[in-house]
Amino acid sequence: MKVFVIGASRGLGHEFVAQYLADGAVVCATARSEADLAALKRQGARALTLDVTRAESVARLAWQLDGERFDTIVYCPGIYGPRSRGLEPPTEADFDAVMHTNVLGAMRVLPQLADMLSGETRIAVISSRMGAIGPRSSNAGWLYRASKTALNSVLKDLATEWSGRAVCVSLHPGWVRTDMGGGGADLAVADSVADMRRLIASLTARDNGRFINHDGAAIDW
Numbered sequence: 001m002k003v004f005v006i007g008a009s010r011g012l013g014h015e016f017v018a019q020y021l022a023d024g025a026v027v028c029a030t031a032r033s034e035a036d037l038a039a040l041k042r043q044g045a046r047a048l049t050l051d052v053t054r055a056e057s058v059a060r061l062a063w064q065l066d067g068e069r070f071d072t073i074v075y076c077p078g079i080y081g082p083r084s085r086g087l088e089p090p091t092e093a094d095f096d097a098v099m100h101t102n103v104l105g106a107m108r109v110l111p112q113l114a115d116m117l118s119g120e121t122r123i124a125v126i127s128s129r130m131g132a133i134g135p136r137s138s139n140a141g142w143l144y145r146a147s148k149t150a151l152n153s154v155l156k157d158l159a160t161e162w163s164g165r166a167v168c169v170s171l172h173p174g175w176v177r178t179d180m181g182g183g184g185a186d187l188a189v190a191d192s193v194a195d196m197r198r199l200i201a202s203l204t205a206r207d208n209g210r211f212i213n214h215d216g217a218a219i220d221w
């Protein structure tokens, strides 16, 4: 099996790499810093430099992967931005950083994958339940929420475009103990990723374009 993990320096992406390698998969993974790229190589992955906010970095990724086909692709990059509690307007810099990383990055990187699909490729975009509008009962972190709602829209458009060529889903990993989730979160990173890998492996064409919790439950957009 060939797997591509985008945003694998730490947290969920890093754990996806570790678990897929442990399963014997051939893994290609991206990171930004030289130290993180070296660590991925030591683990046994092919490591590629990618900063999703830099157009030239995204363009370089496409030619480095020319001719590659992947069975599974997991897209992880994300930042939270301001820890707002209510309707505090974000600064322009915070808005740009969060939207460029979480939304524009995905809109630049994901279309580059078009030639890397095998016909049955599973593509999982790590979104968040915080982006769901239907079940929303809190407005904490509203910039992050808006970015994940937009990312879900991007995923749906991808699923429409590649219907029949790939199965594309948006996943909520749970509240996970990573740098972003913090030490008080519900889930260990190994458990969240084990759940999501099981889920990804079970996807069929009928799942294309769905928003799914790590445990397999559907999430209302």
Ligand SMILES: NC(=O)c1ccc[n+]([C@@H]2O[C@H](COP(=O)([O-])OP(=O)(O)OC[C@H]3O[C@@H](n4cnc5c(N)ncnc54)[C@H](OP(=O)(O)O)[C@@H]3O)[C@@H](O)[C@H]2O)c1
Binding pocket: 007, 008, 009, 010, 011, 012, 013, 031, 032, 033, 050, 051, 052, 053, 076, 077, 078, 079, 101, 126, 127, 128, 129, 172, 173, 174, 175, 176, 177, 178, 179, 180, 181, 182, 185
């Ligand atoms: N943890 C949770 O509870 C939780 C819940 C719901 C959704 N999520 C989502 O899950 C995904 C992974 O989060 P995590 O918890 O693993 O967070 P994390 O430990 O903070 O890791 C974030 C990852 O995103 C990468 N990244 C950030 N900006 C990037 C950029 N411009 N280009 C390329 N990579 C970039 C980071 O790379 P660097 O090391 O280079 O910064 C790092 O690998 C995110 O999309 C997050 O929104 C997490």
